Amino acid sequence: MTDPELGDMVARLWERMRPVVAERLHVMGRAAEPGADADVRAAAAEAAHKLAGSLGSYGYPGGSRLAARIEEALRADVPGQSVAGLVDALRREVGLG
Amino acid sequence: MTRRILVVDDDEDIREIARLALETVGGWQVDTEPDGQAALTRAASSPPYDLILFDVMMPGMDGPTAVRRIRADGCTTPILFLTARPRDDLVDAGADGVLRKPFDPMTLAEEIRARLGWPA
Numbered sequence: 001m002t003d004p005e006l007g008d009m010v011a012r013l014w015e016r017m018r019p020v021v022a023e024r025l026h027v028m029g030r031a032a033e034p035g036a037d038a039d040v041r042a043a044a045a046e047a048a049h050k051l052a053g054s055l056g057s058y059g060y061p062g063g064s065r066l067a068a069r070i071e072e073a074l075r076a077d078v079p080g081q082s083v084a085g086l087v088d089a090l091r092r093e094v095g096l097g
Numbered sequence: 098m099t100r101r102i103l104v105v106d107d108d109e110d111i112r113e114i115a116r117l118a119l120e121t122v123g124g125w126q127v128d129t130e131p132d133g134q135a136a137l138t139r140a141a142s143s144p145p146y147d148l149i150l151f152d153v154m155m156p157g158m159d160g161p162t163a164v165r166r167i168r169a170d171g172c173t174t175p176i177l178f179l180t181a182r183p184r185d186d187l188v189d190a191g192a193d194g195v196l197r198k199p200f201d202p203m204t205l206a207e208e209i210r211a212r213l214g215w216p217a
Contacts, residue, residue: 006203009117017110049154053181054110056199057118064199068181 007059014058022096024051025087031074032084045074055094066090100125100215101144105136105160106152106179114202115150115179123206132156133163140167146174148209150196153180153187161190175213 024047030036031044048071055063070086091097102125104115112129119127125147130136132155140149149167151160158166164176168191178187181198188195194212196205210217 003203006117006121009121010114010202013110013113013117017113020110049181050108050110053198054108054114057111057114057202058199061199064181 010058017058018096021051021055021094024048025091025096028070028074028087028090029084032080032087034080036080041074041077045071048074051090060094063090063093066093100147102127103136103139103146103149104129104179105131105133105149105155105163107131107155108152111152111179111198115200115205118200118202118205119209122203123209125206133158133160133166136163137166137170140172140174141170145172148213149174149176150179151176151192153178153182153184161187164190164192167191177209177212 027047028044031041048067051067052064052071055067066086066089070083070090073083073086088097102119104112104127106112106115112131116127116129119125128139130139134157136149136151140146151164153160160178167176176192178192178195179198179200180187180195183195183197196208196212200208209215
């Protein structure tokens with residue numbers, strides 16, 4: 001097993017997992033909208049936690065860091081507008097913007 | 098002898114990339130479960146696993162609770178937590194150590210070997 005071979009396998013797995021990531025980004029985007037309630041923000045924090053733990057393994061360490069910041073922001077009740085900016089940045093980081 | 102690893106994580110993307118890393122780089126046989134409750138049955142299976150990798154935050158039974166139950170049942174299989182948020186109390190639950198998420202698929206098997214003293 002060489003780096004390029006594993007890299008190709010990880011890339012194929014990433015293509016399979018993109019819909020899962022896109023759905024989590026959608027959940028996080030909803031939490032950034034005005035009037036998002038506590039349940040929506042909690043679900044979004046959970047989604048951000050999952051992405052923080054996985055994106056780096058797929059070659060997006062910056063995505064993991066952004067997701068961790070979003071999780072912290074959501075759990076700290078940071079205003080939605082600030083969260084929205086981070087979610088947009090995360091979308092661009094992983095090529096789903 | 099091929100080592101058998103059980104990966105317990107509610108995230109499909111983590112289960113799959115861990116499987117990929119451990120099977121292709123480590124050359125090990127990997128089974129997966131999505132929650133702590135399901136892991137209890139697997140952990141008690143025979144022959145025993147050589148390692149169980151546990152997520153911490155999972156719906157239903159979380160990782161630390163499942164590890165305490167597994168240890169209470171007398172299982173001595175090495176257990177490592179795999180988490181984005183390491184905490185001091187995780188080893189108190191009965192695990193043998195903590196690995197960080199996100200992990201590098203190329204080096205995860207080596208990290209495990211080093212942590213458990215397994216030969217390359």
